Amino acid sequence: MKIEEEIRQGKFQSEYHKLAINLTFTANWLTRQVTQGLKPHKLTPQQYNVLRILRGQHPNPASINLITERMIDKMSNASRLVDKLLAKELVERTTCPLDRRQVDVKMTKKGLDLLEKIDIESKNWDDNLKALSKKEAQELNSLLDMLRS
């Protein structure tokens, strides 16, 4: 459905204004789907993002700083997200012995196992994007990169 119909707005001030709204709307649409897919595993998209970053480092630990740097949503509060993951025993947190200001965060086996299970399902989530051909997806990626110039 065209964005004009989705939010029942006939006309936009400009193509750029329309773009701003279309981009936000489409990202929300996508996030809703990921949220749904993660729900059976009691993970939020942000927690999932942190887990994947930690797996990327495994078996090395990651600091809160490193996590923040790599998160999709950089303003997210990694500290509190790690708290939640800790409560679920998906990660472990220790003070870094070399720099006691830092925290070493590391996946547990339970966390790795969970991610592995989600991996399988998540392949299907991307299918929601397959309304576009691979070439169109590339083009969209390139336009988004350009947009942020």
Place this chain on the structure above:
Amino acid sequence: MKIEEEIRQGKFQSEYHKLAINLTFTANWLTRQVTQGLKPHKLTPQQYNVLRILRGQHPNPASINLITERMIDKMSNASRLVDKLLAKELVERTTCPLDRRQVDVKMTKKGLDLLEKIDIESKNWDDNLKALSKKEAQELNSLLDMLRS
């Protein structure tokens, strides 16, 4: 900057997976800018969205239902957003006499004046998107519409 560098991830599983991340990341980037622009006026993007919908109806009132239907983020809780706007005296809320389940929400003069002031500034916000030509913006809009199929 390419998305790979933004979140320091060298390679993605697929072009589609990259697209999902790029889309979310870019929308966050954009929202941050709008949030900044609105901050001097003590409005959040969602409150701003509601105000603009109400202006579209003015001088007619809008129900909570109508507002929700037209919001960019449809899961937003229009009821509570209207509360906040009411506290700032930017809107007024009365029970609809024809259907007492409904609420009539309407802009106040204060609300209209505020929007007018923001209108002027907001023209500059869209400039952040002008890294793309008009033609590229159209193409991006079209790809986003297709993506949601």
Place this chain on the structure above:
DNA sequence: TTCAAATACGTGTAGCTACAAATAATGTAG
């Protein structure tokens, strides 16, 4: 008419965001 279903809205809760401020450890200029 009557009562169950549908509709419109409000509220409660857990989790997230944005931002500022606090705390603690480390680095560094003199």
Place this chain on the structure above:
DNA sequence: CTACATTATTTGTAGCTACACGTATTTGAA
């Protein structure tokens, strides 16, 4: 070595989201 800046993280607060449930009102079928 000391004072000060810097760095890494945590905490506090206001506002938003997602979802479920609650309340009041209206609609409509028997």
